[in-house]
Amino acid sequence: MGYDLVVRSRRAVLPDGTRAAAVAVGGARIAAIADYGARLDTGRDVDLGDLVLLPGLVDPHVHVNEPGRTEWEGFATATRAAAAGGVTTICDMPLNSLPPTVSVPALAEKRAAAAGKCWVDVAFWGGAVPGNEASLRPLHEAGVVGFKCFLLDSGVPEFPPLDVAGLRSALGTLAAVDALLIAHAEDAAEIKPSSGRDFGSFVASRPPVAERRAIEKVISAAAATGARAHIVHLSAAECVAMIAGAKAAGIRLTAETCPHYLYFAAEQVPDGATEFKSCPPIRDSVNREALWRGLEAGVIDCVVSDHSPCPPELKSFGSGDFGAAWGGIASLQLGLSAVWTVARRRGRTLDDVARWMASAPAALAGLPAKGRLAVGGDADLVAFDPDETYVVDPARLHHRHPVTPYAGRTLTGRVRQTWLRGIPLLEGKGEASPVGRLLTRG
Numbered sequence: 517m518g519y520d521l522v523v524r525s526r527r528a529v530l531p532d533g534t535r536a537a538a539v540a541v542g543g544a545r546i547a548a549i550a551d552y553g554a555r556l557d558t559g560r561d562v563d564l565g566d567l568v569l570l571p572g573l574v575d576p577h578v579h580v581n582e583p584g585r586t587e588w589e590g591f592a593t594a595t596r597a598a599a600a601g602g603v604t605t606i607c608d609m610p611l612n613s614l615p616p617t618v619s620v621p622a623l624a625e626k627r628a629a630a631a632g633k634c635w636v637d638v639a640f641w642g643g644a645v646p647g648n649e650a651s652l653r654p655l656h657e658a659g660v661v662g663f664k665c666f667l668l669d670s671g672v673p674e675f676p677p678l679d680v681a682g683l684r685s686a687l688g689t690l691a692a693v694d695a696l697l698i699a700h701a702e703d704a705a706e707i708k709p710s711s712g713r714d715f716g717s718f719v720a721s722r723p724p725v726a727e728r729r730a731i732e733k734v735i736s737a738a739a740a741t742g743a744r745a746h747i748v749h750l751s752a753a754e755c756v757a758m759i760a761g762a763k764a765a766g767i768r769l770t771a772e773t774c775p776h777y778l779y780f781a782a783e784q785v786p787d788g789a790t791e792f793k794s795c796p797p798i799r800d801s802v803n804r805e806a807l808w809r810g811l812e813a814g815v816i817d818c819v820v821s822d823h824s825p826c827p828p829e830l831k832s833f834g835s836g837d838f839g840a841a842w843g844g845i846a847s848l849q850l851g852l853s854a855v856w857t858v859a860r861r862r863g864r865t866l867d868d869v870a871r872w873m874a875s876a877p878a879a880l881a882g883l884p885a886k887g888r889l890a891v892g893g894d895a896d897l898v899a900f901d902p903d904e905t906y907v908v909d910p911a912r913l914h915h916r917h918p919v920t921p922y923a924g925r926t927l928t929g930r931v932r933q934t935w936l937r938g939i940p941l942l943e944g945k946g947e948a949s950p951v952g953r954l955l956t957r958g
């Protein structure tokens with residue numbers, strides 16, 4: 517019996533290292549991993565030669581915003597950007613859409629809005645907000661990959677933060693079903709009013725101690741309840757030691773950071789360039805170096821986009837006011853190149869990148885069929901040229917509003933082709949219909 521597709525590469529990034537291999541696909545799954553030159557019966561035999569074969573990336577931190585704020589971003593545009601960037605699975609955040617995903621009916625609305633529009637596979641986070649504790653278990657049973665909470669104002673009124681008692685209570689409920697809580701960890705008590713409109717004033721208003729105090733609360737609540745907790749978009753590298761200590765003590769804690777914290781430094785942010793605004797902020801180059809070390813040491817588990825676009829007018833284009841601008845950086849399509857550009861300079865390998873951006877996020881979200889080139893897993897494949905450089909042209913970005921701090925930057929490493937469950941994406945021929953599925957945990 518023949519295979520549906522065979523993809524060969526002299527540099528296939530497999531779970532046990534990079535080597536020449538042929539990945540044979542039967543149906544939607546990886547059926548065999550054979551020698552590069554193996555004779556395999558198939559109608560479609562693709563030889564990538566020296567191009568790298570990566571597992572499709574898993575991005576567990578994406579704000580799609582549909583339904584409700586679809587003019588900010590939507591499933592069709594976000595998932596097209598993902599496919600172009602080598603990301604074959606995204607997990608959609610529960611906030612910024614209306615309604616927020618804080619109940620089973622809201623999840624149903626979200627899934628209905630996504631159905632038929634997705635170019636990659638999409639899983640969903642639920643939200644933990646004051647007053648919805650009775651919905652957590654039903655949402656878990658409905659297949660969300662975990663629950664997001666804020667420990668300070670989220671920026672949208674319909675998704676309020678948990679206080680310390682609410683955090684503990686939610687973690688206690690989630691511990692009973694071994695569900696994951698992910699937390700936006702900044703402490704409102706440590707956030708100061710911005711003294712000006714400029715980037716420096718904005719960064720000073722959200723100091724590292726705000727992240728530290730909030731992470732302390734998460735660690736102590738996780739320790740008290742035995743629940744699994746995860747710190748989203750870590751920016752303040754001084755927290756790495758505390759996270760390492762908690763892990764060493766057996767507390768079930770993980771952490772992620774983002775390409776923009778690993779690529780940019782505050783010193784490089786031009787005056788008024790509000791496209792660089794994120795919360796927490798991009799910090800200085802010393803902090804960036806320490807974040808890299810935390811990642812390389814395995815304390816930070818994954819790298820995720822925190823893709824969070826908005827219309828250009830909300831990004832305060834023209835006014836340059838960092839206080840008023842929406843905090844969010846959209847990088848679904850660029851994250852792999854941005855991370856690889858710096859990682860290769862540091863002597864890291866694509867095995868490291870695949871761990872940070874594919875296998876670790878898949879494990880975090882409880883998606884065992886994703887993130888690895890392994891027999892039985894989904895045939896999500898990426899052909900990647902690790903040596904090609906390109907200048908970021910916003911006109912080539914697929915997300916809805918191509919506002920990006922990466923505009924004009926020269927990045928290294930380009931996605932040449934993406935397959936989702938064995939189906940080639942974005943070949944330029946205009947596929948008949950989006951083939952992404954809506955996933956549930958497990």
Ligand SMILES: [Zn+2]
Pocket residue numbers: 577579609822824
């Ligand atoms: Zn986010």
